[in-house]
Amino acid sequence: MDHSPDLVELRARRLIAQGLAPTAARDALTGPVDVARHLLALQGQTYPAGIRAIALRADVDDAEVLAAVDRYEIVRAWPQRGTLHFLPPEDARWMMRLLSPRVEKAAAGRRPALGLSPEDVGVAREALHAELRERGLEDPLSRKGAYRVFAAAGVDPGDGRGPHLLRALGGEGDVVQGPKKGSEETFVHVDDLLVEQREMPREESLAELATRYLHSHGPATAKDLVWWSKLTVAEARKAIAAARDVVEIDLGGVSYWMGAWQADVTGAEIAAALAADHTLPAFDEYLLGYHDKSYILADELRPRVLTMNGLSWSFEVSRGVVTGRAE
Structure with missing residues (x-):
């Protein structure tokens, strides 16, 4: 060394x-939100580790960071590298729209092997967005619930298609993760967040x-x-x-x-x-x-x-x- x-x-x-x-x-x-704004995005592939990373820098316990997530003052999304990060809600859309196109190009190349057509992706997107906007922040959609939405729209989420779709649609700038329901991830629409998106x-x-x-x-x-x-x-x-x-x-x-x-x-x-x-x-x-x-x-x-x-x-x-x- x-x-x-x-x-x-x-x-x-x-x-x-x-x-x-x-x-x-x-x-x-001075707190979790300050840390998120300063760092812009902290890797959160492992949920508890991402929470701990923010807590250490804010000099607070994990519960205070989780409370900020519960209030949608910090969200979790795929802003870069196709990898989950914690970030300020006002920075979610512009970051994803800036950085996701190269990730999306690679993801699109894997869809034929998954049995997903461009039409399937479009149908899944429309169904997911409609469900999220109907629910708002008070009733975020669980991961299993999202898979049910895809299935009801005629897109089978099995054989890896569900996770692929959530990651792809989550990187486009319109979907982020909200607070967990127990151990399960949840999803909300960016337009329902409590801050104005920077354009x-x-x-x-x-x-x-x-x-x-x-x-x-x-x-x-x-x-x-x-x-x-x-x-x-x-x-x-x-x-x-x-x-x-x-x-x-x-x-x-x-x-x-x-x-x-x-x-x-x-x-x-x-x-x-x-x-x-x-x-x-x-x-x-x-x-x-x-x-x-x-x-x-x-x-x-x-x-x-x-x-x-x-x-x-x-x-x-x-x-x-x-x-x-x-x-």
């Missing part, structure tokens, strides 16, 4: 940017994405943004060029970008960030938010923390470096 001064600084600044270490250089994150041209959306990512994850590279968002390299570079209030920093001969506020991070804050130990949940953004995991995770530890086929466990961090799986 490389402990050169530049990489030590990189780790510390990322801990600070992500709200895992304090700083006076920007406003404090932005594509160029503005790219700038917003890069701004929020670099302020909350930086220092980060264009390759990191490509990994996190699945934008093309050209789009990521364009987005970074349009990002607001960011600065470039050279660490180890590599160009990174971060929020301009980090210029006021003190040496004492960097030292304090590295001095604190953390137990972070599976799929935490500190590990999953970047292309190159080797800066904090040694190759020999990776099978115990994050496998190549996407399994993850909670893990311990000391001085910004993963030291092993949390017991």
Whole structure:
């Protein structure tokens, strides 16, 4: 593991940017909603782990985050990479519409093998949206209920078609997950959420994405943004060029970008960030938010923390470096 001064600084600044270490250089994150807005999207493939990731950064217990989800102040959706994330409700539609087309193109290629035609997808979409709008927020639709809606519309949800349809339709910008009913996921229509959806041209959306990512994850590279968002390299570079209030920093001969506020991070804050130990949940953004995991995770530890086929466990961090799986 490389402990050169530049990489030590990189780790510390990322801990600070992500709200895992304090700083006076920007406003404090005062609750779960603040954390969601700052991070923009936190991976929530494992529901309890996503809740814990927000709670740690807000310095609250999990129950307070779950209460925010119950109030639809935070929602869960597929905004990027075809992967579930927790995010602010006002950012759901524009993020999905910006980032889902490449995911949808790949998904469409799998539909013939599933026995789904474009007409089937259209029928399922219309039926799902109608059911969600009729129910509103007071009666969110369960996953099993969604499968029944598909079946009633003439689209068989069996043999993997139901999960595929929910993920595909959930990435289009009109459907998000609400609070769980027991152990079952629920779904609501974006137009029923209690906030106005932000509507932005594509160029503005790219700038917003890069701004929020670099302020909350930086220092980060264009390759990191490509990994996190699945934008093309050209789009990521364009987005970074349009990002607001960011600065470039050279660490180890590599160009990174971060929020301009980090210029006021003190040496004492960097030292304090590295001095604190953390137990972070599976799929935490500190590990999953970047292309190159080797800066904090040694190759020999990776099978115990994050496998190549996407399994993850909670893990311990000391001085910004993963030291092993949390017991």
